[in-house]
Amino acid sequence: MLALYAAGDTSPVEVTRAVLARADAMQGVLNPFVRVDADEALAAADASARAWRAGLPTRPLEGIPVSVKDTAMTRGWVLGRGSRLSIGQAPATEDAPSVARLRAAGAIIYACTTTCENGWKAVTDSPLTGITRNAHDPAVSPGGSSGGAGAALASGCGPLALGSDGGGSVRVPSSFSGVFGMKGTFGRVPQWPIGPHYSDMAHYGPMARSVADAALMLSVMEGYHPRDPYSFPPAPPGAFLAGPLPLSGLRVGVAEDYGCLPVDPDVRAVFRASVALAELVGATLVPVPDFEDWRPTYRTLWQAGAWQALRRLPPERLELVDPEFRTEAFKGAAIATGDLIDAQMRRITYRQDAARLHETMDVVLSPSVSVLPFTAGQTVPDPSWPDWLEWGGFAFLANMTGQPAASLPAGFSASGLPVGVQVTGRWQDDVTVMRVCHALEGLLVEGRRAPSQLVERLGD
Template identity: 65%
Template sequence: MTELCELSAVELLSLYAARKLSPVEVIRDVIARSEAVQPVLNAFCSLDPERALATAVAAERSWMAGLPTRALEGVPVSVKDTAMVKGWRFARGSRLAEHNPPATQDSPSVGRLRGAGAVLFASTTTCEGGWKAVTDSPLTGITRNPHNTDHTPGGSSGGAGASISAGCGPLALGSDGGGSIRVPASFSGIFGFKATFGRVPMYPIGPHYSDMAHFGPMTRTVADAGLMFSVIEGRHPMDPFTTDPLPASDFPVTPLPLAGVRIGVTEDFGFMKVDPEVAAVYRAAITRIEAAGAVLVPLAPMEDWRPTYRTLWQVGAWQSQRRLSPAERDLLDPEFRGWGDHGAHIPTGDYVDAMMARLAYRQECARQHAAVDFVISPTVSILPLRAGLTVPDDSWPDWLEWAGFSLLYNMTGQPASSLPAGYSSCGLPVGIQIGGRINDDIGVLRLSMTLEALLAEARPDPSAAFDRAMRKG
């Protein structure tokens, strides 16, 4: 792999400013890398090299002429196929949209990235409608993990996770309705961040996302995620839930000293079944965090929230499918169609109970954070499963059983990240999840930055990931 594909967005901007590197060189390298990896990983719905190159040429002129530049001037960014990019097909991984015309507008986050000078070069794959925590769909097929192509990179932002891990650009826009940024961040060995609900504008949203969905950054470094977040966050008229932008003084994000920081720790929240290798990486990480000065506070067990989330998600799946014709339903992912069928038969009372239970979880987490500053758990309870599967084997009823850690913070709206923490004995990545108080987005990023340095040996190596993928392919 060439050196350019190793560089972070922060490093690229520094080199552009010093006139030691051109955005044109970078995008050509990123496109070449993406085209090389696509037959193996299937991380992209489409690439747009011509328009990307034109954007990079304009950025090069600005940098070389010493003209005013913007926050992401000339930095390559990919966009998950749950966000609209003007001129690109917007399909959400569904054959229902296979022949739709190109989008006529950008989603707010995409518009902000474009307005900040980003070079939008590719649409990344997702499962249909982002409904599950792995990435395969009837439209785009199976996306694979660069660490081992027999395995999934997670989902539903799996194309983003695989591409960032393999060095196909430093920044990717993902979306997260139940861990869809954090699960692939963990499985792909990168960093992912889901902000407080309403911090980043969400438009459009699928019917089954409701108010649990978020757009957010997927990157190889926390500094890059903070930079990207600074561009996309803040109030927008297309999303009535959005909040005022954070103070400029919050950026760039800086490390958080660990001395005296109270961190709630839990390996399983009292009910999750955790793979022994995941548990071992998690225990090693929190031992080091404590040795660095943090105060670890074991959390009391919580009630299993997966049934609540399952009810909400299955009713949402039904809502998204209920007006489809039989011919249209036949085009859906059969498993997704099955979730809609389940949702159609959930009594109204059970749905209302789930809504109330969701509020109770929000209150319980608020009480937790009266005693601790952050909560750290594993991100996912298992190692990356085989590509093309939704569960490791028949002992798991559905994907919520193994992706359960991430669901909580979608129901509560709290900020959460996934940070690389180590590797299994067979070289598969393992992440830890950092949850914070509502509106403490910067705190979660600052702690993530501190732990990134503490666990530096787990930092992603795009060269190694790419080389492994190409050998396997």
């Protein structure tokens, strides 16, 4: 788009009109959006078009449409977080730092994408906004909680989306929707206000249809912000835009299941094929030793946080909350103080274990999710899974350690559903993760399907 704008072959106004038309066509099929702000988007597009015509110095995302998940504060919009508790709430008067930086970089903030209530699970449905569906097959879920972003990208509703990730909520929908998504090191993208219960396990991150697009988006969002004391200075200028990192000689850890996580046979097959391609171009494969199952630790931390988010609500307000979320949150009330402290200590151990692991490995490859996309409107694939905390487990470790991690489209199951591979890196080495993903993207061509190829299946 930027190249076309520079050449005068199209304009931000034409692109934005096309994105708005596509969003309107897909809303009734997939339900990716809470709101689409056509008037504001077209006004911003007109300003960008004038800047391009005048030959003015243009900003990194000048005239590029970007959607924002309903967990990030956006000026003029109600911060709903997928919850009926937001009904009647006043619109926000300012942007979250990530949104403000996107806007300052010239992005056209055109829509708010759906999430489950408070981003509490790894699929996207809520009592406020209903069920969001997968662009590859509307019968199944796009994942979550940034599922609206995944569905919008995969169906051609804009090139960039802002997601958030407290337990795989960028990476799970990226895998389920066949797009790219990354959560950087904790503090890479500043956060304010903080999410309702994920505390320092939550991250914001870019989602896109290509690694290069996500790298450009991340490059304008990252860096220290005074409202986030955990944020840190940005990478060197241009570091995220350096392109693919050659895989030859790179030490690539291979964690097919970490010795503790279940993996669907189709997911396993796509993952093994991805690893084989990396080895074929010269990557040095290093088996990752078995890990302790970290899901119980994450469960304790998550449930305690969920309880904290709801425990002060009066009964009449509590009745508005998603019943499933309410049930899980109330389990947090029964967690003993000693058990919570033990979980916090285990989390510190995981950080140390991960740091030690990366002394001998540059990145680690694993599946992004244990399972394939399953029926939309369900929280688990089938009754054999107690809850989403069981099947979403691959993502949780990086949320607890704060490491950078991304999900890259790797291929498709025999039934035609997307499968992602997760790339995890050492603390603050986000650039290597992004550049390795860029290199893998060039190998895993079967994992990418342009939105135009989905149009016939979805209809207009």
